[in-house]
Amino acid sequence: MADTVIRKRRSGGRSGNTRRHAVSVIEQMPWHIPQNNDRPTEPLDDAGVAAIHDGAMRILEEVGIEFLNDEALAILREAGCTIDGHNVRMGRDFVMEMVAKAPSSFTITPRNPDREVVIGGKSMVFVNVSSPPNYWDLETGKVPGTREQCQNLLKLTQYFNCIHVAGGYPVEPVDVHASVRHLDVLFDKLTLTDKVCHAYSLGKERVEDVMEMVRIAGGLSEEEFEAKPHMYTNINSTSPLKHDIPMLDGWMRCTRRGQAVIVTPFTLAGAMAPVTMAGAVAQSLAEGLCAIALAQYIRPGTPCAFGTFTSNVDMKSGAPAFGTPEYMRATQMSGQMARFYGLPLRASGSCAANVPDGQAMWETSNALWSAVQSGTNLVYHAAGWLEGGLIASPEKFIMDCEVLQHIQRYFDPALTATTPDDIALDAIKSVGAEGHFFGCDHTQERYTTAFYQPFLSDWRNYEGWALDGGVWTAERAHRMFKEIIGSFEPPPMDEAIREELEAFVAKRKEQGGAPTDF
């Protein structure tokens, strides 16, 4: 009993950060990994799945993928693949044998073990916006990203319980030199958040530095770090049909050290992939599965996920489009294929809109609901993305979190329970045809938790809303952003660990950080 209390207190000390805020800016839902028990929407029949699989396999067997990394080429040659220059062809038997070694589900454990996430199965994990070079808010307009903006977006990442993973840089801080950018942002990320982190596969120094910093932040020995995933990398192929040197390097480094690896081909139909969605998905799978085969050959059982980023271009301008009907169907088809291969699926929340307005939300809603419908396990860019990923916006971040909370609540089995208490015949009898349900016991016992309570949606009538200034959603989100940043408290971190991190960053900066071309 006493032990239980103590463990609870310790747990509270690490994860119960929100409890220490006597007055929080908003009432939000608790940390929870949504469990998607809906049957996925599956536009393909068995023959359709077989056709796309066959297409992906024939791409790997007959066309091949360029592996620009010599180390990867050597490993794949040893594995029996057909190598011609950088071109690698691999038979479907080999691919399927390797892919079968990948777990269908795995965990990633950050420095706060209460923020561990499950990638796979029914779990649906949400990641902040990652990698936009620009920042937009209602005051600044579009400007190049800075470290301060990046920190603010990391604070939102930590603040919102519905965001489970601190993915890539929520905005690229271009005011920090590229040689040391990873050191500063990871330091910020590891001190401002206690959620799962990510390493960009942009050269061995960056990947190794991030792994080392995650190890230090977790207070882990080398052995403890490598014993299970504590972070992950995500690589993109250079579509069509190519994997570049640093991406493969980071992929193999993370694999060797037991960390999770995600491969996400950016297959824009009509540009880097066929104009037909099934073709774009088949190509995407070929590009992804060959990387997963490499990882499984290096270290069988490596936790891998397949990422879909298949969308279409605007055929008038060539500009990428997101959250389109084609995007939704490609995501659903990718979900079917991921289940066929037994792999967790990554997808995205995305839009082409330039500002957080109506278009931004219908495109993002389309993207997020297709993630639900496809059984997606990891949703990148789930909050904060604009302009096809070229802009990160705090208003959009907060607006998206309202939608993410909808999804979290939508999965609550209480909403569709059908026990006698839920059917409520006695309440219906007691209220009859003349009363109302506001005051009845059945309502009184349940009303505080019966319904989703929004933090940003304004449900007042027009007059009440207008009297209070008539503030549109983006402006409300902007004000909330200021309040959250103004009252933000970072999660606790052991002082010795913080000093060790600082020392590591200082040392690596002295050494020049990572090499750059400039």
Add this chain to the structure above:
Amino acid sequence: MADTVIRKRRSGGRSGNTRRHAVSVIEQMPWHIPQNNDRPTEPLDDAGVAAIHDGAMRILEEVGIEFLNDEALAILREAGCTIDGHNVRMGRDFVMEMVAKAPSSFTITPRNPDREVVIGGKSMVFVNVSSPPNYWDLETGKVPGTREQCQNLLKLTQYFNCIHVAGGYPVEPVDVHASVRHLDVLFDKLTLTDKVCHAYSLGKERVEDVMEMVRIAGGLSEEEFEAKPHMYTNINSTSPLKHDIPMLDGWMRCTRRGQAVIVTPFTLAGAMAPVTMAGAVAQSLAEGLCAIALAQYIRPGTPCAFGTFTSNVDMKSGAPAFGTPEYMRATQMSGQMARFYGLPLRASGSCAANVPDGQAMWETSNALWSAVQSGTNLVYHAAGWLEGGLIASPEKFIMDCEVLQHIQRYFDPALTATTPDDIALDAIKSVGAEGHFFGCDHTQERYTTAFYQPFLSDWRNYEGWALDGGVWTAERAHRMFKEIIGSFEPPPMDEAIREELEAFVAKRKEQGGAPTDF
């Protein structure tokens, strides 16, 4: 052959209105009734369906429904129901026997037969916003509705091919006296649109006048009018557990004359229905099924649909909320129950937002996608609704039409086709790892139709968008609204029919229209 050409020409003359516009304001998708081939999202298992069914039946058997209309009471007494004052109890055998007589699918044919709609099966039909007492646009703000605004919204209803039905008054023209309002609005509706119309069940004169005007507009004899549905009514129960006099009167009048009838209980969980969603759905079904049983007893085979309007209140304020997670699940559960009873389902596009901003679009997207997921056949308020139905807005109308076009395109089987042409292995081979797909034959042959083309979404990059004024979505929609109204051409109507309609309206106005209390 000659006959074919002539028929095509006639068809073009009636329906091919858009063809006559050499330059149209926007490029929109053609008229088409979307076919929803997705497997519905079904949160209930068989036991859950049985539990809600049993709940609905026990409400009808043990609690009963108030039928305030004496004629309906007499009919139900004759049918063997247990009558106690206005309270009607009916056994499940009777209910199920009657409901089984309702067709699972039916058509409604307006004056332009090319605009016939199918209600049921896989069809998904979209209806304009109906019945808000207020109007809002970016220039006017919130104001009481007028006939001119109503006409403008009817013009949008006609203009957009993705709107299939001109439902209720798109805004209530409160500048027209209630005694003659139905005459003026129906005249406007029947001359400005050629789509399916609706009669409010607000007194026998209004229902009969509308039926007569629809008959005249269609150039139909009495017999032709009654031979199949040419219009419909939608009634709401007075939840909890009550059907009022005029609603039942209109219900029975339309039933007797072979027109379609839809019953939509407005069961707000926590207010007019149990706080638990399964209870609210069960009550909603009880209220709906007893009306359908009445219609089937009067005229077996009457085309009926069950409408769900189960949402929840904000438990802080009691205000209705829409597009919530609870709303989505209630809609999906209602879809399962409608299929259980073999009835077409009506649902809605809805939101609580006061202006067409981000919140408006995430709430509406939630509502519309839950309509898709539930297999809804008829989507009321699919375009133009704000403030929980208290405001109609042209900007919101146009923004919603973009989402409706998404849904129409989403259902296109071409998006998920997996023929060898779709897998595109030859194109992938020919482009290889160094090229791109913009120029290849496979793309060139398909690019004009490969992807959804938006009419309102702005897919330009930020700089292009900013240079052009940086216009947010609602403002773009406002400008488009002005252009559409400015260039609107009504659909053709035979001059003799128009005169007959005018004469009917004049005669009925002379007679005082419909009685009112004021």
